Amino acid sequence: MASRLCLCLLLVAAAAMSPGRLVPYDLLYADGVRAYFARDWARAAELLQRALHSYAGLRAARLACRSACRREAAFLGGPPGAGPWEAALFGPVLQRADCLQHCLGRRLGAAPSAHRASRTIRRDFERREPYNYLQVAFFQLKKLDQAVSAAHTFFVANPQHLQMREDIEKYRRMSGVRSDNFRDLEATPHWEAYEAGVQHYDADEYLQAVARLEESLTEALSALEECRALCEGPWEDEDGEEEEEMQPGLYEAIAAHYIQVLKCRQQCVLEIATKPGRISATEDFIPSHLDLLQFAYDQVGNQALAAECAASYLLFYPTDELMLEKMNQYHTELGEDTAVTARESIQHYVQRSLMEKKLIYYAVEHLGETFNDPDLWTPDELIPENLKEKHREDQEKQKQETLDVEERDKRGPLPFEDIAVTMDSHQMNGTQRVVFDRVLTESECKDLLRLTKAAGEAGDGYRARRSPHTPHERFEGLTVLRAMQLAQNGNVDWRDAKLLLQASEKSRKIIESYFTPGKKLHFSFTHLVCRTAVDEEQEGRMDLSHPVHADNCLLDPEGQECWKEPPAYVYRDYSGILYLNDDFQGGGLFFTEMDTVTVTAEVHPKCGRLVAFSSGKENPHGVWAVSRGRRCAIALWYTHSQEHAEQERVKAEELIEQRAVEQDQTDGEERQGADGSGRSSSEPPVPSSETRYTSRRHRPGLDRTQHPKELRARDEF
Secondary structure, eight states: OOHHHHHHHHHHHHHHHHHHHHHHHOHHHHHHHHHHHTEEEEEEEHHHHHHHHHHHHHHHHHHHHHHHHHHHHHHSSOTTTTHHHHHHHHHHHHHHHHHHHHHHEEEESSSSGGGOOOHHHHHHHHTHHHHHHHHHHHHHTHHHHHHHHHHHHHHHHHHOOHHHHHHHHHHHHHHHOOOOOOOOTTOOOOHHHHHHHHHHHHTTHHHHHHHHHHHHHHHHHHHHHHHHTTTOOOOTTSSSOOOGGOOOOOOHHHHHHHHHHHHHHHHHHHHHHSSTOOSSSTTHHHHHHHHHHHHOOOOHHHHHHHHHHHHHOOOOHHTHHHHHHHHHHHHHHHEEEETOOOHHHHHHHHHHHHHHHHHHHHHHHHSOOOOOOOOSSSGGSSOOOOHHHHHHHHHHHHHHHHHHHHHHHHHOOSOOTTTTEEEEETTSSSSSSSEEOOOOOOOOHHHHHHHHHHHHHHHTTTTTTSSSTTTTTTEEEEHHHHHHHHTTTSOHHHHHHHHHHHHHHHHHHHHHHHHOOTSEEEEEEEEEOOOOOOOOTTTTSSSOOEEEOOSSSSSEETTTEEEOOOTOTTTEEEEEEEEEEOEEEEEEEEEEOTSSEEEEEEEEETTTTTEEEETTOOOOEEEEOOOEEEEEEEEEEEEEEEGGOOOOHHHHHHHHHHHHHHHHHHHHHHHHHHHSSSTTTTSOOOOOHHHHHTTTTTTOOOHHTOOOHHHHHOOOO
């Protein structure tokens, strides 16, 4: 560590004397973090900014040198008969290596090996972690505009970071903070252009859409080339371990490193198609540009460019029937003699990608390599026979999911006669939405409200705590297992706890019969929750009781997408809320468009009202602020996946069955005592405390199945 620190100081001193020297970013970053924890805010801000500058400079140097050396030490076009094949092959390789060493040495001012940062440091910069430190340092230095920009830059790439989410909200409420301060300092040009183009496209503004989509396609292909160039780095051991006794030979090592580079290049399309802060990439990112462009050009009357985009799209999907029909239409409109060819850049992209895939799949088949093909358009003939079966299974799964969606439109009869459908999807301006009334009686609502009061007095995970979603409300929650345990301890009435199970099961049957007749729905999670307005903190309140979200994906309003990936509960299929009261202000459920601001429907709570909907991106929803009183409801989530069924419910039902057995035994003994066939009436009964102790023997096992408290907080509506 001491030698590393001395090296850093020497490099910093050398940098001061040599303007061309680039200090390794990992050393600057380490010093910046040390200054941060020493509360030397000015020093921390300076070093962290220099680290980011050095990181960008190193990337730029590598890109420039690899591009220059590709021209200076080309592999093709050498003089014929240049000698043995090894000299012909490895001669240019050695020249390219020499070119890179000298080029990087000139640009960096030091040996390139000095800039080999650890994986941990590289990951920090990829995740924009330096901006997390920077925003605090700038805030302490009273540089609010720079603090906001740094915070926003970090938050764009880390939207699930709860502390930064709170910081962003605080910045928004501060005087002196302007909307243009919320800038992404690491913004990727192609994503900004793409999202703007899609917005114009959706608004039928095709001239503007064409301009922004063309800009996005150009920038995306440029970013792709940069990513591919950076793949030509050092060998990365995938396991992070080196086995000295298993070092490969010359050709095996060359093949392994080359295939690693090829796979890295293939994955570049996922990198450019993944918006910062997301894990999943936008499918068919490059082909989708061409699809949108051909339609937009057609709408503005430029059939020549529309045909060019269609021909380019067909390089990816040559049998696409709709696009082939459009091509025939364009040939007719332009004249059969007019030659229509695909864009040269797209031809090069597809040909190069297919060449690389062919080499990679050869290595998969013959050298034991693995490969996750990032493209949906890869021709079937390129895939080895032993992988085709899995490929077909994936396609069949997608087809089945499509059939499932179509099947959902076939509604089944309701299993209870007294239930009324108050609003359906059409009345709620959406899909897969419905409101039922009279699911519970007034008496049942009162019993369940009594359960929430008793549970709160007995103590539960959220007793008297602030809501995880807003500081203006208090939050209480009760799971079915916790309700049974409280009943077992005598804290709540067994009948009320059992009613919670019955009411949620009744809701499940209603939702299953309405949305998925003949297909089993399992409980994913059941939560009896109450939100109480904090009276002294309602003035000037602007937030929601629960922000707009979707239940099985991460909502991205700017990108008009919902990413089905962790930490979202991707296995959830349907959601429901069973309301228990209406004696409060606010607290209504509302649905929105994907933009999270355009409200499409509202549902006002009342006793016995059940609102149900599919859990995906088609149903973004939120809860209006509870401004007065206490709102209670049973939040319900369901899944078709049995492996994700709610285990707490199984344990709760076991406690109910155990209680019934014990009650039957007690009743039988009392009857036997009454007719003289059993125990003498003078014999003392078994103490109730002993009975309760016996029924609690397995509680440690039950406790292990409970969800963590923070998970329950995020689960409820």
